[in-house]
Amino acid sequence: MSLLHQLALSCIPGIGSVLARNLLSYCGDAEEVFKAKTRHLAHVQGVGPKTLEFLKEHTALKRAEQEIKFIEKFKIKALFLTDDAYPKRLKNCADAPIIVYFKGSTDLNAGKVVSIVGTRNATDYGKEICRTLIEDLKVHKPLIISGLAYGIDGAAHKEALKNEIPNVAVLAHGLDRIYPAQHRGMAEKILDCGGLITEFMSGTIPDRENFPKRNRIIAGLSDLTIVVEANIKGGALITAELANSYNRDVFAYPGRVNDEFSQGCNFLIKTNRANLMTKVADLEYLMGWTRDQVLTLKPQLSLPINLTDDERIIADILYANGSLGIDDLASLSGFQQSRLVMIILGMEMQGSIISLPGKVYKMT
CATH class of the missing domain: 3.40.50.450 (Rossmann fold)
Structure with missing residues (x-):
């Protein structure tokens, strides 16, 4: 992945979180966004003439070069949306920034x-x-x-x-x-x-x-x-x-x-x-936070037979992990939260999954 192009994409006027995701989905990565032909980019939802003009200028790339010097000098981490180190909870938000700059050593994916x-x-x-x-x-x-x-x-x-x-x-x-x-x-x-x-x-x-x-x-x-x-x-x-x-x-x-x-x-x-x-x-x-002990749940031995393919994915994850919050489920399943919520709702209605306090779920 090219950090230069990732930084450049984040500083182009008019490209917010949603449009950036659309471009990344269409092109594959930030570098390909800049390499793509104008006629192809025009097919991406939300891309207008001004955006195309900015993408073909070199201003954003020059600004990104300056930022790379800054983050290297001050030991700052630039975490792009597709990076494993990008905060998992934030990644599940539809309007999450495509890049965040972090200076420090703590775990942004802490348990609580x-x-x-x-x-x-x-x-x-x-x-x-x-x-x-x-x-x-x-x-x-x-x-x-x-x-x-x-x-x-x-x-x-x-x-x-x-x-x-x-x-x-x-x-x-x-x-x-x-x-x-x-x-x-x-x-x-x-x-x-x-x-x-x-x-x-x-x-x-x-x-x-x-x-x-x-x-x-x-x-x-x-x-x-x-x-x-x-x-x-x-x-x-x-x-x-x-x-x-x-x-x-x-x-x-x-x-x-x-x-x-x-x-x-x-x-x-x-x-x-x-x-x-x-x-x-x-x-x-x-x-559902306890002070004295962590609840250990026994996995079920078999899956309900009336699950859809999507529901079976969620069931497999919960059987393997016991109980999980919605952010962890989204991260492990790869489902967007909007889709995941509908899957969970369907499973709750048929009684194969139950909701615990704090938007945590487990199989029945």
Whole structure:
């Protein structure tokens, strides 16, 4: 695979996650996208005259050459969508970026990954929740994800560092800077036990429109998203909505009805967009996380005879592994999540599969 062409494809104006996937599916890999003839590329859904023009220019390739020098100098990993090292949870999201830049050493595919988000105007109540939440989560050895912003994000990273829990900050700009600048020291400490990740090349500044894009990575990297404090409008609610769209669990801490920075959490709970959470035990129950032992399931000896070919693939995987979450099922089966959800639904309706808390499945 050509890293040069992978980087170049990611920086062509007008080519987002979906169109990039269409091009890769049609051509096979990024290098072939640039080699393909214009008349062939014109058949790809979403490709217009402007896109064809950009693909035939050399501007993107020159920019990619500059980025390669940058990532080599600062020992940054460029993870392309088709790479084995690309975060598996994020890969299953339809709008996942085709490339992410990661600086750090932690495992982005850790067994349990939790994102924590909230308002930039955190109150003492919200900061105390972060403290007890992360202290109580420590027993599960999770990877903590947040956005390095002021408020709840900063509190989550701070408490994770204090408890020596690996944590990753998702940035809305390139890895050549830190925003806000006051969190530079925190970012350096995060690198020692976690990492920094972004979809943006060096030189990208933290423009307003980058933050919603950043939020989809926060949601996509995680098994679940916890909203600690949030206004009725803001990035935390966007992240929660994205997590729901990815079929991930969302939790929210309730607050007093008149508190401005609890309105968002209360709204999520009231509209069934989030599970009500008052302590980690609530999360443990709904996600099926146990503190004392890992449930071992005995494999069945024979498959039900009325399974379709697709259902038989899922059954074989579950018999071999016991119980699995939907992300692991998607990764092992190769099915897109939209298709996988329909297969699982059919198996549930005929009683050959059951759903456990936390969107985990096992054969009956």
